[in-house]
Amino acid sequence: MTSTSVPEMLSDASLAASLPGGFTSRLAEVGGVRLHYVDGGAGAPLLLLGGWPQTWWQWHKVMPALAQRYRVIAVDLRGMGGSGKPAAGYDKKTMAADIRALVTHLGLASVSIAGHDIGAMVAYAYAANYPGATEKIALLDVPHPDEGWPRFGLLPEADQHVDSVIEAGDRSFLWWFAFNQVQELPELLLGDGRIRLLIDWLFTRQARNPAAIDEHSLDHEPELVQIAAECVGPHRIRRPRQLPRSALDPIEVAHHSAMREEHRLVPPRQTGNG
Template sequence: MSSLRLPAGFADVFSSRFVELNGLRLHAVTGGDGPPLLLISGWPQTWYAWREVMPALARHHTVVAVDSRGCGLSDKPGDGYDAGTLAADLVALMAELGHDRFDVVGHDIGMWTGYALAADHPERVGRLAVVDAIIPGLTPTPSFFTSAAVSQRLWHFGFNRLSDLNEELVRGRERLYFGYQFARKAATPDAIPEYAVDVYVDAIASDPRGLQASFGYYRALDETIAQNEQRKETRLTLPVLAVGGALYSGAQAAGTMRLVADDVTEVVVDDCGHYVAEEQPVRFVEILEGFLGSESTAEVLPG
């Protein structure tokens, strides 16, 4: 972590570690004291997406910010990017770290994994917080001839699922492609600082397996969708917090979770795009701590 730009005192609280899990090596950054809290980042990010909120969360939680298989410093095998396998990876990771039951926060595709964790391993997850995404297999699929605005937002789903052309087009142009994602999805083009974009892009471009792994989550969508069609037959009963950025997904995260969960707290964060933990870290910590520390999550918190 010494080469990364991090909040003051970060390295005094957190350490970087690798965990071996039956032939799969996962990377995580851990620290803090209290009930365990697993943070699952979105695409195309790494554990670094949580850097601004981790110190505050570590005051009351043992924080585990993970690089799921295929991202960051974790192994990048050729398969296993469906939500069920990713969830099983993280159950094994947390058990290896000594946490049999824990709370979960998942952003973007980390929301897909978070939902699978809660649905497939209900005995392991106490509370689930999801951030600014929809879930394939739960959220209704847009029509093929959808509006230009929807196409602008979702076009990368189809592109990322291509079998090989996407890698050929993006290789050598990673900064252009992934930088576009951050510029268009945040509240403003420069809301995610250049140094952070560099960290995310370098994590993909510096590894010859990086692009294949990055697109792997989308190439596995047929499997994830089929799994979710089965998962939704059993509703979640644990408390769920659904946070959306007002300038990106808004209430869609909560709308998605209400399709499958009985106890959903909705928060829409003003002046915020897709990357809530980076764009509005102070507000995000307030929202998350209010949820994790409350006895009842039936009310809707103000945005």
């Protein structure tokens, strides 16, 4: 097990403090797992749940604007960033229970949630299982897992484009889903700073406007993930295994369409020049 000191400029605490809105980096032991979150702003509580392979930092450009209207709580899901990396518990129902435990820990009765990618799946599972503790949800980029997920193929189908360039159409070959199921190998291949290669590849091909992701954002996101890995050894970065076995509850399937209409998060309108 290695021990690597985190450069001050890349620490969660320093990055949180660099954002307008009074943000601070915090840890909470909830439901048997340690969750890291960044908290700031004032108003109705809004949780931000990120995607793979990112940390809370993926939200840093919108957090100051949101903080003018909401109490913003950007959470590292179990397995990512500064949160704990248990060997199991990556089905979305369990991950939603983590968030519910954090909400209770913070003394909040109900929250709105915006989730991206894996975070969107967790947001949906939270709303489905804890409707009384949910105000609104916004799901970005990905639907909740359904019965079709276990049928993902290892090889691309005829109408799927392998390079994942978003302009090539919606039928991208999601090779990383299978890659992430392999035990231990992804950590070895992406260690020693090589995770930046993966992040650059994904953002260049998957982002609608790659130029909108500046070097400041790219330099900090992979460093946060990589430093977390180096601090406590090769098991630090946990991948979203169990995605095809996502503990779907019947209520999650039956109410999917209805909930997408019922729970909507309306972003604050931009005012003034620019």
